[in-house]
Amino acid sequence: MKTNNSDSPIDELLRRSLPADPPESLDDSLDPAFEQLRRQLDSEELPPTPVADRLLFLVSGLHFRISAAASCLVLAAVFLLGPSRELTWAEVVQRFKGVKTFSVTLYQTTNPLEAPDKTELWVGEHRSSRVHNQGRVFFGRKGKVSKVFDVTSRKEIAVAGLSARELKEANLANGVHITRMLGDMKELSLDAIVKTFCGKMTYSPPLPAQSADIARDLKVFDLRSDRSTEWVRIWTLKSSGLPTRIRVWDPRRGDSIEAVFDYSAPQPDAAFDPDRFASDIASKSSLANRLYHLIADPGKQAVTPGDLFHETGYHMPEVVAMGQTPEGVVWIKSKRARNRKPDGGHFFGFGRLTDEHGQEYLHQFRHHHSYEDVTLEYHIPFDYGVGYRQPTRFTLTCWSQPISISQPGEIVGSTNITSWEPVARLPAREGISPPTTNDLLATLAREVRHREDWDRFDQLVALIAGKAEESRPAYIRDTLIMEKHSIFERNDQAFDMAQGLYVIAKPHLGTNYFGHSTVLREYLRGLTRAGKTAMVKATVATIYESLRVNRPEQVKYFVGNVLFTLRQFSSLKNPWALIPPSALDDPEIIEHLRQSGVRQTTSHHEDPAYQPWRNHAAKVFSQLQDRPFPAPVTILTDLPPFTQSDRTYRIDFPNRPELQLLRLKVKPSNLLFYLAWEQQQKAVPMADFKNLPDEPHNLTIVVRREVSSMDLYTHVLRSFNLVVRSTKIRRPVWVAQYDGRQLPNWRTVFPLSADHLGSARIRGSSSRNGITELLRLFAQSANSDLDRQSGLLTPDHVVIIDETGLPTERGPNQSWGSLNLSSGYAFWSGDEGTKLGREWFKNTFGITFKEEAREIEVLKLARAE
Amino acid sequence: MIRSVWRIVRNEDVARDVMQEALVKVHKNFRKIRKHPNPSALILRICHQEAISYWRKEKRRVEESLDNLNGHSFPDRDPIPDKSLIAAEQRMRIIAALGRLAPREAEAMTLLALEELTYPEIAAAMQCSQSTVRVLVSRARQRLRELLKTEKPSSLLVR
Numbered sequence A: 001m002k003t004n005n006s007d008s009p010i011d012e013l014l015r016r017s018l019p020a021d022p023p024e025s026l027d028d029s030l031d032p033a034f035e036q037l038r039r040q041l042d043s044e045e046l047p048p049t050p051v052a053d054r055l056l057f058l059v060s061g062l063h064f065r066i067s068a069a070a071s072c073l074v075l076a077a078v079f080l081l082g083p084s085r086e087l088t089w090a091e092v093v094q095r096f097k098g099v100k101t102f103s104v105t106l107y108q109t110t111n112p113l114e115a116p117d118k119t120e121l122w123v124g125e126h127r128s129s130r131v132h133n134q135g136r137v138f139f140g141r142k143g144k145v146s147k148v149f150d151v152t153s154r155k156e157i158a159v160a161g162l163s164a165r166e167l168k169e170a171n172l173a174n175g176v177h178i179t180r181m182l183g184d185m186k187e188l189s190l191d192a193i194v195k196t197f198c199g200k201m202t203y204s205p206p207l208p209a210q211s212a213d214i215a216r217d218l219k220v221f222d223l224r225s226d227r228s229t230e231w232v233r234i235w236t237l238k239s240s241g242l243p244t245r246i247r248v249w250d251p252r253r254g255d256s257i258e259a260v261f262d263y264s265a266p267q268p269d270a271a272f273d274p275d276r277f278a279s280d281i282a283s284k285s286s287l288a289n290r291l292y293h294l295i296a297d298p299g300k301q302a303v304t305p306g307d308l309f310h311e312t313g314y315h316m317p318e319v320v321a322m323g324q325t326p327e328g329v330v331w332i333k334s335k336r337a338r339n340r341k342p343d344g345g346h347f348f349g350f351g352r353l354t355d356e357h358g359q360e361y362l363h364q365f366r367h368h369h370s371y372e373d374v375t376l377e378y379h380i381p382f383d384y385g386v387g388y389r390q391p392t393r394f395t396l397t398c399w400s401q402p403i404s405i406s407q408p409g410e411i412v413g414s415t416n417i418t419s420w421e422p423v424a425r426l427p428a429r430e431g432i433s434p435p436t437t438n439d440l441l442a443t444l445a446r447e448v449r450h451r452e453d454w455d456r457f458d459q460l461v462a463l464i465a466g467k468a469e470e471s472r473p474a475y476i477r478d479t480l481i482m483e484k485h486s487i488f489e490r491n492d493q494a495f496d497m498a499q500g501l502y503v504i505a506k507p508h509l510g511t512n513y514f515g516h517s518t519v520l521r522e523y524l525r526g527l528t529r530a531g532k533t534a535m536v537k538a539t540v541a542t543i544y545e546s547l548r549v550n551r552p553e554q555v556k557y558f559v560g561n562v563l564f565t566l567r568q569f570s571s572l573k574n575p576w577a578l579i580p581p582s583a584l585d586d587p588e589i590i591e592h593l594r595q596s597g598v599r600q601t602t603s604h605h606e607d608p609a610y611q612p613w614r615n616h617a618a619k620v621f622s623q624l625q626d627r628p629f630p631a632p633v634t635i636l637t638d639l640p641p642f643t644q645s646d647r648t649y650r651i652d653f654p655n656r657p658e659l660q661l662l663r664l665k666v667k668p669s670n671l672l673f674y675l676a677w678e679q680q681q682k683a684v685p686m687a688d689f690k691n692l693p694d695e696p697h698n699l700t701i702v703v704r705r706e707v708s709s710m711d712l713y714t715h716v717l718r719s720f721n722l723v724v725r726s727t728k729i730r731r732p733v734w735v736a737q738y739d740g741r742q743l744p745n746w747r748t749v750f751p752l753s754a755d756h757l758g759s760a761r762i763r764g765s766s767s768r769n770g771i772t773e774l775l776r777l778f779a780q781s782a783n784s785d786l787d788r789q790s791g792l793l794t795p796d797h798v799v800i801i802d803e804t805g806l807p808t809e810r811g812p813n814q815s816w817g818s819l820n821l822s823s824g825y826a827f828w829s830g831d832e833g834t835k836l837g838r839e840w841f842k843n844t845f846g847i848t849f850k851e852e853a854r855e856i857e858v859l860k861l862a863r864a865e
Numbered sequence B: 001m002i003r004s005v006w007r008i009v010r011n012e013d014v015a016r017d018v019m020q021e022a023l024v025k026v027h028k029n030f031r032k033i034r035k036h037p038n039p040s041a042l043i044l045r046i047c048h049q050e051a052i053s054y055w056r057k058e059k060r061r062v063e064e065s066l067d068n069l070n071g072h073s074f075p076d077r078d079p080i081p082d083k084s085l086i087a088a089e090q091r092m093r094i095i096a097a098l099g100r101l102a103p104r105e106a107e108a109m110t111l112l113a114l115e116e117l118t119y120p121e122i123a124a125a126m127q128c129s130q131s132t133v134r135v136l137v138s139r140a141r142q143r144l145r146e147l148l149k150t151e152k153p154s155s156l157l158v159r
Helices: A009-016 A024-028 A030-043 A051-061 A068-079 A089-098 A164-168 A173-184 A189-200 A274-281 A287-291 A305-312 A436-451 A454-463 A472-487 A491-509 A514-529 A533-550 A551-569 A587-595 A606-622 A668-678 A710-719 A771-782 A830-845 B004-010 B010-028 B030-035 B039-058 B080-100 B103-113 B119-126 B132-152
Strands: A102-109 A116-122 A129-132 A136-141 A142-149 A155-157 A219-223 A229-236 A244-251 A255-262 A317-325 A330-335 A336-338 A345-349 A352-357 A363-367 A373-383 A394-399 A413-416 A632-636 A659-666 A698-702 A723-738 A763-764 A799-801 A826-828 A846-861
Touching: A009 B080, A009 B103, A009 B132, A089 A189, A089 A219, A116 A173, A129 A173, A129 A533, A136 A173, A136 A274, A142 A173, A142 A274, A164 A173, A164 A189, A189 A229, A189 A244, A287 A305, A317 A413, A330 A394, A345 A363, A352 A363, A363 A436, A373 A436, A436 A454, A436 A472, A472 A491, A472 A514, A491 A514, A491 A533, A491 B103, A514 A533, A514 A551, A533 A551, A551 A587, A606 A659, A632 A710, A659 A668, A668 A710, A668 A723, A668 A846, A710 A723, A723 A771, A763 A771, A771 A799, A771 A826, A771 A830, A830 A846, B004 B010, B004 B039, B004 B080, B004 B103, B010 B039, B010 B080, B030 B039, B039 B119, B080 B132, B103 B119, B103 B132, B119 B132
Parallel strands: A723 A799
Antiparallel strands: A102 A116, A102 A255, A116 A129, A129 A136, A136 A142, A142 A155, A219 A229, A229 A244, A244 A255, A317 A330, A330 A373, A336 A345, A352 A394, A363 A373, A394 A413, A632 A698, A659 A698, A723 A846, A763 A826
């Protein structure tokens, strides 16, 4: 051991305090580097100084305990612990070649003041790819687009054959271009990727940017053009030699592309499978779940609401405090109150309260304190003020409280409560006074009105005190009464109330349309019935202008609702003329109307699509100007039919208001169906066309204005020498029977859920979901091959006979809504769908179907004698 | 090389980084090192230079992971946990103090005290005379005594 004859305590302190044994892991970390060096030395040209010479020098020249193999590691570290400080572009390209899978997020900015357009790209084995852009998912393989899906509609989009302009207009250009770019590159090299970014810039290998040496572990390369101001910058990690970021920038305009690379664990094969994606997203309920379906996070973190839900599931809230007011209103404070749903939505607290007497309560969510995760909810007894029985036990049920008819609620769990604070006032929250008795009554009355339980409604509104102009509950009361008048078609009374309420609502409509939309609707209806269209137009214009300034987000709903209201009046030939022109030019409003099912934004009378029909009609009118038409219906056979388009409508004869011209393109079977429909399906239309022709006819008809549809169809059939005969036949039928149980509140009844069978044959909701409608729709779905134009049945089709005894006609204090059984409907075709439908009827309503042979009345076509 | 770097930086990732820099320098100056009368001393000097230079450039404390305490004991006995923490703090103070020395003083001191090279070897490595080495070592010892005697750990951070 060497000595320096030094007895300095400082030297001893240094020796003692800084021992020289490094951790084994430091040595161990060099082993893989050594292996990689071996491979690299085998495949690459040696650096200028022969490795062997360096090894010889190192082994002989140094005094430290490293194995002979590790001596190579000393030099291997030069290349492999990290590339040399002088990392070259060639090394970076080489490293990237070894990468089989990676992902890139691209941010493209054309206007620096606007948000960039984001594209995500995953590249898998064999150059399979998946691109996300603008809500679309593009699957590709070796640069060929295999399938494209729109996440919002869940539908596949056909892109084959679309021109560049069409792709751009459909916002598909970016996704398609990036997918194809992967095929345009002969090899997926970094040079090729950078060349693609360069666009029209002349490509040359990027050079190290010395001035941009911003961090010890980053190496920056630049590529500049001598012909333009654009430049490309690539950031690479020294340790791995892989690029992390590429930026293309044009300082002239400020537009740029930024690409951020990720080299995490590869995505599973399923992530690149378009067929799997297509079949799965049909059942995915949120956009995030659909967009990132099958994308895996390498760190096992959840990437979608569905993934997070899979990890956490639902949990029961915990009651913190509970009380009941003297009137019977129950309030509950619960903690751990927020539950997150698979679609990313959430619900709070319990949501449902029942007692041992079976009394029903209306749930009202009041408040959720996000930080403390505490919810306050109320439950108002439906028998409030009318024979409410004090319970001794409550059952709190936590359920997912859905608002969509396609998502039935899921029960998380229940808990029984036998003690609470009696005679306890409703708690205030954060300085806000709790609701008054009138407030609660108004809330209950609103719910009862929606259920169309009019007897109970009348009781409740009689309990709400005050004047509409002085009290919000009283205003709500009067609005609900007005609605009842409207539903029962007591239009004069509805309009009388609407005029008074409109005076109260008017100052607020321009800033809070939603809060007074019902009053406005009745007011406009009344004005329209009275023929005061100028007042309608002025009122709509005033509110529109005010909303545009104060509440622009409500404008499209306002215009849509007004249009919907006015279109119900056939006396208004052109309701669109009452909407401000600028509203009908607004793309956002047009899109909202389109999504709401309003395809037309002009009347037939002004829509250019109907101009060919109007031109044809004008020629016909000129030829028939003086011809008399005494018969109710005259089929014109001496004039050529109209064949230019299917856009026609009943058009008035000029100067002869008693006559109209119409075109009818029908088969006899269509007319049979219409006739059966007009008879409200008291008899079933059946067809047997072995001996009867069922060919389409294109007829031009002059009809007197007072002729009914039934008479028109009957007359037309007669012209074919056909008549409709009623007859009785014996055939198998399903007899619907009801076991008499108490039916649930229809608003809490959700349609059948069977998405695992694919798309429902029939799904929707309407204002009429009573027994007649539900059985008709169920039969329609069971007869999936039924010709929907004719609706004609064959002996093999299902016929349902309603013997449930449930009301099909409204009583004196009942509206059509009073007859509802469900909030919506959904039925699937096929044996499985039909079976599930029968189970739904049985489990939900106690309605079963007994199959037997019965004699039923049918309508048939026959030759006229 | 690894040991000499480890003595000063006491952090695996930093040690790898510093060794990388040292090896690059070794590689770049390979021909010169081959011709040097004491190549190993020169290489050790390079390692120390890089380790101490790392301190100065990054201006941050060397934090010793508590994990590194495991198995790294004083020569005579395994410290009990609380004493290990004290030892770690002392190491940090010393490393910080080394960082406060003039570069050539720190080089001379570490080559002498840690690598136990002789004055002639150090002189050859530093390409100076032996008397210069003695002066550098003397100044380093004096300065270290002052720093380690009077200052609290936090103020020994390299600025």
